[in-house]
Amino acid sequence: MEAYCVKCKEKREMKDAKQVTMKNGKKAATGTCGVCGTKMFKIGG
Numbered sequence: 001m002e003a004y005c006v007k008c009k010e011k012r013e014m015k016d017a018k019q020v021t022m023k024n025g026k027k028a029a030t031g032t033c034g035v036c037g038t039k040m041f042k043i044g045g
Helices: none
Strands: 002-005 010-021 027-033 039-043
Touching (some): 002 027, 002 039, 010 039
Antiparallel strands (some): 002 010, 027 039
16 A cells, blocks of 8 residues: 655555554554555555
8 A cells, every 4th residue: 555654745555554543433554664664554455
């Protein structure tokens, strides 16, 4: 899954992506950047 990395400032492949549900019930994905290791979050993933 691809998401925007704030540290790299571009879209990168997300490692260890996991589906999560936010407080409002919408789905999202969380994981880490494959290049720098920063946490990533994608709403609607």
